[in-house]
Amino acid sequence: MLARLDHVRNWIFDLDNTLYPASADLFSQVDARMTGFIQDLLGLEHDEARRVQKGYFHNHGTTLSGLMTEHHVDPHAFLAHVHDIEMDVLEHDAPLVAAIAKLPGRKLIFTNGDTPYALKILDRLGLGASFEAIHDIHAMDLMPKPHASAYAGVCTAFDIDPAQSLFVDDMVRNLLPAKAIGMTTVWVDNGSEQSPGAERDHIDFTIPVLAPWLETILETS
Structure with a gap:
């Protein structure tokens, strides 16, 4: 293991655009269904519904x-509506399965x-049996990342010491609360970031793809 990571006992991973490449563009399907949901709910035209949707994302976290x-x-x-999507674009990722x-x-x-959504993705990637647990939006009491309570909650739920933990996410803003409580942070810089110009002093590692980086740190003596 890379000496800089000898302290890590807990490996915590985001899901979307982190365990699979952003080029899969899976979230575009979810995004379109969110827009459609808002159109139906509020009786809006597509462009206005999308403006409302993005406003909620930036102002409320999700x-x-x-x-x-x-x-x-x-x-x-x-969630049942927006996650009712095709996942054929995802393939078994043998290198990632082996590295994890x-x-x-x-x-x-x-x-x-x-x-349920996370399990579908993990199964498609071959990672169905790779993780101890999934800490999802319901476990966060519907207060998502980057709310500080989400990070405190995952640490409490699994008796995790943040100082012995590493967190990987594709969103810069989601890494800031993790760093604030002592986690080592890894940003998957793959083009999915939606907060351009955000401060990045809280990022310990910046990588383009997860599996090759994991292979590298495991091979380092």
Whole structure:
């Protein structure tokens, strides 16, 4: 293991655009279904619904949080609708499966999605049995990353010491609260970031793709 990471006992991973490449563009399907949901809910034209959607995302952390706050939307109904997508673009990722299996310590998923959706993705990638648990939006009491309570919650739920933990995410803003409580942070810089110009002093490692980086740190003596 890379000496700089000898302290890591807990490997915590985001899901979307982190465990699979952003080029899969899976989230575009989710994004389109969110826009459609808002169109139907509020009776808006497409462009206005999309403006509202993105406003909720930036102001509340997720579109769902905005819809719950502003319109009392049932989160279960919303998530079931937006996650009803095709996943044929995802393929078994043997190098990633092998690399994660070699990591010493505990391995967890920490996602703003829900568990049924996460399980579908993990199964497509061949990672269905690779993680101890999935800490999803419901486990966060519907307060998503980057709310500080989400990070405190995952640490409490699994008795995790942040100082012995590494967190990987494709969103710069989601790494800031992790660093604030002592986690080592890894940014997957693959083009999915939606906060251009964000401060990045809190990022310990910047990588384009996950599997090759994991292979590199495991091979380093």
